[in-house]
Structure formats: structure tokens, C-alpha cells
Amino acid sequence: MQYWINHNGVQAGPVSLDEMKEMGLTSRAYVWCEGLSDWVKITQMPELQGYYEMISEPAAQQQPVPEQQAVNSGQVITGQPYQPQPAQPQYAQPQAAATDEPCPPTNLVWAIISTVLCCIPTGIVAIIYALKVTNKYREGDIEGAKRASETGAWWCIATIILGIIVQPFMSILPALMMSAG
Amino acid sequence: MRRTLIIILAIAALLVFGIIYYALDPSQSGMFPRCTFLTLTGYKCPGCGSQRAIHALLHGDVVGAFKYNALLLISIPWIALCLYAETQRIRNPRLYTRINAPQLMWFFLITVLLWWLLRNIFNW
Numbered sequence: 001m002q003y004w005i006n007h008n009g010v011q012a013g014p015v016s017l018d019e020m021k022e023m024g025l026t027s028r029a030y031v032w033c034e035g036l037s038d039w040v041k042i043t044q045m046p047e048l049q050g051y052y053e054m055i056s057e058p059a060a061q062q063q064p065v066p067e068q069q070a071v072n073s074g075q076v077i078t079g080q081p082y083q084p085q086p087a088q089p090q091y092a093q094p095q096a097a098a099t100d101e102p103c104p105p106t107n108l109v110w111a112i113i114s115t116v117l118c119c120i121p122t123g124i125v126a127i128i129y130a131l132k133v134t135n136k137y138r139e140g141d142i143e144g145a146k147r148a149s150e151t152g153a154w155w156c157i158a159t160i161i162l163g164i165i166v167q168p169f170m171s172i173l174p175a176l177m178m179s180a181g
Numbered sequence: 182m183r184r185t186l187i188i189i190l191a192i193a194a195l196l197v198f199g200i201i202y203y204a205l206d207p208s209q210s211g212m213f214p215r216c217t218f219l220t221l222t223g224y225k226c227p228g229c230g231s232q233r234a235i236h237a238l239l240h241g242d243v244v245g246a247f248k249y250n251a252l253l254l255i256s257i258p259w260i261a262l263c264l265y266a267e268t269q270r271i272r273n274p275r276l277y278t279r280i281n282a283p284q285l286m287w288f289f290l291i292t293v294l295l296w297w298l299l300r301n302i303f304n305w
Contacts, residue, residue, distance in 0.1 A: 004271075004272060006274060011273070011274065011275045013272070032271055032272075038271065039271070039274070102270070102271075102274030102277070102278075103270075103274060103277060103278045103281065105267070105270060106281045108263050108266075108267075108281055108286065109260060109263035109264045109266070109267050112256055112259065112260055112263060112289065113260060115227055115228065115293055116227065116228055116231060116250075116252055116253050116256050116260075117228055117231050117253070118228055119214075119216040119217065119218060119219075119226050119228040119229060119231070120217070120218065120226070120228075121218060121226050121227065121297075123227075123228075124227075124290070124293060124294075127286060127289065127290050127293070128290070130281070130286055131283055131286045131287065131290070133281075134278075134281055134282070134283045134286065135283055137278075138283075163228075166217075167214045167216075167217050168213075168214035170214070170217055
């Protein structure tokens with residue numbers, strides 16, 4: 001079984017169980033593997049028990065810890081003192097997400113398609129919800145981002161249904177009424 | 182399994198729509214839906230002309246497509262990029278977050294609103 005890992009701002013995968021042991025993961029990490037519909041906290045995977053170190057929450061605001069260097073270089077350095085490395089990617093990206101949980105779907109592609117193709121201006125609302133998802137996600141409000149993602153998806157579905165099913169029906173309605181009357 | 186089914190259905194639907202929009206010209210045939218927003222208000226919506234633009238594109242007429250709906254033509258590369266990001270969301274969340282940047286979304290939103298306004302002023 002191969003796993004994908006998101007931990008301390010570093011994304012890795014696919015990795016095997018043996019490789020995971022070397023990564024110095026903590027209970028803060030998120031994992032995904034084939035068969036899962038979305039990422040889950042590593043603590044929710046019983047088969048991965050023992051492959052990570054339990055640490056106390058809330059740790060999301062903590063400074064990056066040495067594990068990420070182990071992920072980058074592929075070697076175990078657990079237990080060594082923290083050596084600051086200014087070239088870490090998360091310092092260069094002030095916009096990077098505040099947590100390791102991946103962003104919920106923004107539905108952006110469906111919002112664009114429904115705006116451009118469906119002739120119903122409600123697609124614009126879906127774009128605004130896509131913006132809301134990324135903004136909330138970047139603020140660290142995962143629950144808010146998930147809610148915005150769901151509402152945005154409904155706007156996309158409504159726009160596509162109105163555009164592809166209701167609209168053609170509306171346009172043939174006069175012809176139907178003419179032939180009936 | 183379910184994923185493969187969805188992909189097959191999507192390709193089949195694309196093919197059917199592609200054949201319809203290739204064979205019939207929406208500016209000639211009466212069986213294509215007319216924009217409800219245009220009918221109700223008399224103003225064009227951002228998507229007006231996209232059916233004719235698709236017909237023109239399928240016949241290789243890029244200039245014609247641009248004249249019918251310039252927004253459609255310039256969004257195609259971006260739609261492709263976002264669709265790719267969507268397929269990679271689980272495997273590569275970092276790439277997904279980068280493509281779904283708020284700056285790009287604002288840019289698209291403002292482009293759509295300007296396009297909506299200007300096309301009704303200049304009758305594009």
C-alpha cells in the first residue's frame with residue numbers, strides 16, 4: 001500500500017510504510033491512500049498506528065520542527081536540535097495554508113464553465129463561493145471553507161440544470177403552445 | 182470503478198454535444214436554446230454567443246469564435262488548467278491550492294463583469 005502525506009507544510013508521496021517510518025511523522029499529519037475519498041488525519045488510520053509520534057494539540061500555530069528536514073532530505077534526524085534553515089519553502093510563501101489539511105474543492109472549473117456556457121449569470125455566484133473557499137482555507141477556517149465549498153457546488157449544479165435543462169425547455173415552449181393552439 | 186464510469190459518461194456526453202454543435206449551426210437552426218436573460222431583459226449575458234462560438238471553433242474558425250464570444254475563447258486554456266487541478270486535488274493538494282489562487286479568481290471575476298458590461302455598451 002502506498003500513502004500520500006501532508007505534514008508540516010511538506011507534501012510527500014507516494015511513500016511506502018517503510019519510508020513513512022523514516023519521515024518522523026507526528027499525529028498532526030494528514031494522509032491519503034487509494035480507496036479513500038479524501039484526506040484524513042493520520043490518527044484516524046488504525047493500520048498506521050506506530051508510524052507517527054503522538055503530540056498534543058493545538059500545534060498548528062507552532063514553529064516548523066525538524067521533521068520537515070527529514071522529509072526533504074530523506075534521512076532521520078529526530079532528536080537533533082533544531083537548526084534554522086532560511087530557505088524553507090513555507091517561509092517563502094506567506095500565502096501558504098495554516099494547516100496541513102488539504103483545501104476542500106473550490107468547484108472553480110465548474111463555476112467558470114457554467115458562467116461561460118450556461119447563459120445564466122448565477123455562475124458568477126459560484127465564482128464568489130470559490131473565492132470564499134480559498135480565503136477561508138488560507139485563514140485556517142477549514143470548517144468554513146468546507147461549508148463554502150458545499151454551497152458553491154450547489155450554485156454550480158443549479159446553474160448547469162437551469163442552463164442545460166430548463167432553458168432549452170423554455171425556448172421550445174412558445175413553439176409547443178403555437179402547435180397546441 | 183465508479184471513476185471510470187464517470188469518465189466514460191463524460192466523454193460520451195462531450196462527443197454527442199460535439200457532433201450536434203458541429204453538424205447544426207446555432208445561428209441558423211431554431212432548435213438551440215435562446216438565452217433567457219437576453220429574452221427577459223434585452224441585455225446580453227456573459228455567456229451569450231457561446232453556442233455559435235463552439236460551432237465556429239469546431240469548424241476551425243477561431244476568429245469567428247472570438248467575435249461570437251471572446252470570453253469563451255480566452256477561458257479555454259484556464260478551464261483546461263483548472264480541470265487538470267481538479268483531477269490532481271487529492272494526489273497533489275499543493276498544486277491545487279496554487280492554481281486555485283484568490284488572485285486568479287478575482288482576475289476572472291473582474292474580467293467577466295467587465296466583459297458583461299462592455300459587450301452591452303459596444304454591442305460585442
